Amino acid sequence: MTTPFYTSPEQIVRDRSEYARKGISRGRSVVVLTYIDGIAFVAENPSKALHKISEIYDRIAFAAVGKYNEFENLRVAGVRLADMRGYSYDRRDVTGRALANAYAQTLGSIFIENQKPYEVELVVAEVGATAAEDQIYRLTYDGSVADEQGFVAMGGQADTVTASLREHHNGEATLAEAVKAALAALQAGVSSGAERTLTADSLEVAVLDRNRPRRLFKRVVGSQLEGLLNGS
Secondary structure, three states: OOOOOOOOHHHHHHHHHHHHHHHHHHHEEEEEEEEOOEEEEEOOOOOOOOOOOOEOOOOEEEEEEEHHHHHHHHHHHHHHHHHHHHOOOOOOHHOOHHHHHHHHHHHHHHHHHHOOOEEEEEEEEEEEHHHHHHHHEEOOOOOOOOEEEEEEEEEEEEHHHHHHHHOOOOOOOOOHHHHHHHHHHHHHHHHOOOOOOOOHHHHHEEEOOOOOOOOOOOEHHHHHHHHHHHOO
C-alpha cells in the first residue's frame, strides 16, 4: 500500500502566496496618493482600452494591478454591489469601507478554496468632504486589507516606488505636483535594463476631486495631462 501524497496547509499557503506575488510583480506599477483637493491615481499603462483605474461610485474609485481579467471581474462585481446597495437603501450607505470588506471576503475565499489564487492587488479609495475624511484601502491576493495613509504603490518594483513616494509625497500638494511625484516614483521603479521613459502616452491618470459637483471621479487625459506633466 502506497502512502498518500500529503502537503501541509502551511506549505500550500506559502506556495499560493509565492505564486500570486510573482504574478503581481511582473505587472507595471500603480500609485494612489492624496493631494490638496482629493486623491490622484497614476498608473503605468500604455493601453487606452484596458483600464487599471476605474470609477466604482460617485466618490469611490478602484485601482488594480495583476491579471486584467481577474481584477476586471472584481471591478464589475463592485459596481453591481454599490449600485444595488445605493438603490435599495441610500447612496450614503455605499462606502469605501464596505466595498473593501466585500472584496476582502471574496479574495480570501478564492485564496483558500480555489486551486489558483487571484494574481491581483487592489485599492479602493473614497474621497471625503475634507482631507481628514479621505480613505484608501489596499487589498492583497489573500484578502488582507490595510487602511493606508497618504499614498500606496502596487505592482512592479513596489518597494522602490514606495520609497520614492515616502520622500516626495505631500498631502498639501497641487494636482500637478502630485502627478509629478507619482511619475518620479514610477520612473524610479522602472528597472535599469528596461530603458524606458514614462510619458503621457504611457500613463493612465484619474482623480477623485472633492470640489467637483456630484460625480467626483474624472480621467485626466490629452492636453490636460500634458499640461500637468509640463507644469502648466
